[in-house]
Amino acid sequence: MSAKYILIVDDEAPMRKNVYDLLSTKGYSLCEAGNGEDAVELIKTENIDLVLLDINLPGMDGLTTLNKIKTFNSDLPVIIFTAYGTSERAIEAMKAGAYDYIEKPFELDEFLLIIERGLAFSELVGEVKELRSIVSTQQESGNGQMIGSSKIMKDIFKTIGRVSPSDVTVLIQGESGTGKELIADAIQRHSLRKDKPYVKVNCGGLSESILESEIFGHEKGAFTGAVSQRQGRFELADGGTIFLDEINNMPQSLQVKILRVMQNQSFFRVGGEEPIKVNVRIIAASNTDVEKEVEKGTFRKDLYYRLNVVRINLPLLSDRPQDIPLLVKHFLKKYSAEQELVVPFEEMQTLLDYSWPGNVRELENVIQRAVVLARKNIITIGKLGTEGKKTGINAFIQNAIEQGMSFKNIVNRIEKELILTALRKNNGNRTKAADCLQIHRRLLYSKIKEHNINI
Numbered sequence: 001m002s003a004k005y006i007l008i009v010d011d012e013a014p015m016r017k018n019v020y021d022l023l024s025t026k027g028y029s030l031c032e033a034g035n036g037e038d039a040v041e042l043i044k045t046e047n048i049d050l051v052l053l054d055i056n057l058p059g060m061d062g063l064t065t066l067n068k069i070k071t072f073n074s075d076l077p078v079i080i081f082t083a084y085g086t087s088e089r090a091i092e093a094m095k096a097g098a099y100d101y102i103e104k105p106f107e108l109d110e111f112l113l114i115i116e117r118g119l120a121f122s123e124l125v126g127e128v129k130e131l132r133s134i135v136s137t138q139q140e141s142g143n144g145q146m147i148g149s150s151k152i153m154k155d156i157f158k159t160i161g162r163v164s165p166s167d168v169t170v171l172i173q174g175e176s177g178t179g180k181e182l183i184a185d186a187i188q189r190h191s192l193r194k195d196k197p198y199v200k201v202n203c204g205g206l207s208e209s210i211l212e213s214e215i216f217g218h219e220k221g222a223f224t225g226a227v228s229q230r231q232g233r234f235e236l237a238d239g240g241t242i243f244l245d246e247i248n249n250m251p252q253s254l255q256v257k258i259l260r261v262m263q264n265q266s267f268f269r270v271g272g273e274e275p276i277k278v279n280v281r282i283i284a285a286s287n288t289d290v291e292k293e294v295e296k297g298t299f300r301k302d303l304y305y306r307l308n309v310v311r312i313n314l315p316l317l318s319d320r321p322q323d324i325p326l327l328v329k330h331f332l333k334k335y336s337a338e339q340e341l342v343v344p345f346e347e348m349q350t351l352l353d354y355s356w357p358g359n360v361r362e363l364e365n366v367i368q369r370a371v372v373l374a375r376k377n378i379i380t381i382g383k384l385g386t387e388g389k390k391t392g393i394n395a396f397i398q399n400a401i402e403q404g405m406s407f408k409n410i411v412n413r414i415e416k417e418l419i420l421t422a423l424r425k426n427n428g429n430r431t432k433a434a435d436c437l438q439i440h441r442r443l444l445y446s447k448i449k450e451h452n453i454n455i
């Protein structure tokens with residue numbers, strides 16, 4: 001097989017050279033372009049297998065270039081370079097048909113892997129069609145913005161970009177407060193049905209009969225109190241999208257009816273005899289693992305299969321502590337637009353060390369309260385629930401860097417924490433603590449003094 005041919009598009013020559021040198025050692029053939037116009041010309045004339053495209057280009061910008069490329073070669077995988085980006089950028093790039101995106105500076109292994117996957121993918125032309133779509137020029141409103149720079153959230157943003165434009169059914173799973181509704185909203189907002197009705201139904205909490213007539217509507221006289229005909233949510237959503245929230249709490253009898261709508265694109269109003277045809281895209285959310293519900297017998301297997309075409313599993317907030325500082329910043333802006341508030345290092349560490357059983361919603365509430373209680377422009381968090389948890393070192397380091405802490409101070413803090421932990425583990429016994437850290441006792445003594453540790 002001949003070497004794969006990769007085009008590097010970046011306006012910075014040193015960046016191009018870096019990538020060039022790196023990839024040529026991996027056996028790829030390469031060519032370069034310093035702007036979008038040249039890139040498009042090259043793609044027209046050369047037999048390129050994959051494009052690496054900087055999103056910030058002078059003249060024709062990266063997204064426009066990507067669009068041009070996609071109009072005449074929709075199957076060509078394009079990997080976007082972005083500087084430290086936002087979720088919206090990622091979604092826009094994915095919507096515009098990018099194969100993937102990677103943030104600069106990137107990790108080598110990840111970069112090479114993405115390229116390999118992109119090349120393998122381009123051979124699976126069939127799938128490419130699914131990834132293609134139209135660019136929306138609509139600006140994202142500030143509300144509904146999704147925050148997250150953790151890998152797990154970025155992957156979710158990519159999925160949203162991929163699935164939004166098709167009519168595929170999406171099942172969103174996540175514990176309370178993890179952002180399920182926000183994700184559903186984003187999918188709708190980025191879909192081809194964005195200007196069509198968007199109807200939400202909470203499937204928990206209502207009694208079975210009320211829920212049924214909510215969802216499907218009823219005919220006049222269908223039951224006592226049905227004094228007039230009423231349209232249900234499915235009818236109201238016709239042509240658009242329906243969000244079935246808490247689908248795991250839907251009574252079994254209604255589960256069958258939802259399944260029928262999915263199979264036949266039609267349903268009956270309560271007491272109705274004429275089937276009503278609808279064209280509705282379904283997004284469903286569950287705060288439990290639906291697969292487990294199926295095993296328990298509380299959720300219909302056939303409906304689960306219908307819903308689970310694409311699944312998005314939202315992580316617990318405590319599984320992505322590195323997003324906490326970003327979310328805090330976001331909520332501070334949301335609840336105190338006029339005033340610039342400061343979160344001291346220790347307070348941020350308190351937030352990082354908490355376990356967040358209520359996830360993002362709980363964090364939002366805590367910040368909202370803290371904004372009200374702020375003195376001068378300083379935020380104090382106070383005591384959070386008892387469920388503390390030590391966050392990973394990465395979150396600590398990120399917090400420290402964002403707070404402008406020096407190298408020396410960061411290392412110091414880590415050193416102190418290390419010694420404290422070793423002492424605690426050994427009930428304050430210094431000899432044992434020194435042994436466990438494999439350092440001399442005298443060194444431990446001097447560190448205890450240096451860090452002002454009180455045993």
Ligand SMILES: Nc1ncnc2c1ncn2[C@@H]1O[C@H](COP(=O)(O)OP(=O)(O)OP(=O)(O)O)[C@@H](O)[C@H]1O
Nearest residue numbers: 145146147175176177178179180181182287360361
């Ligand atoms: N990634 C995020 N970025 C910014 N805000 C978020 C994010 N995730 C959740 N939120 C905010 O947290 C709150 C809870 O989110 P949402 O209502 O979507 O959660 P949910 O999973 O539907 O919760 P529940 O199961 O309790 O209904 C909302 O105010 C939402 O705006």
Ligand SMILES: [Mg+2]
Nearest residue numbers: 177180181245
């Ligand atoms: Mg919700």
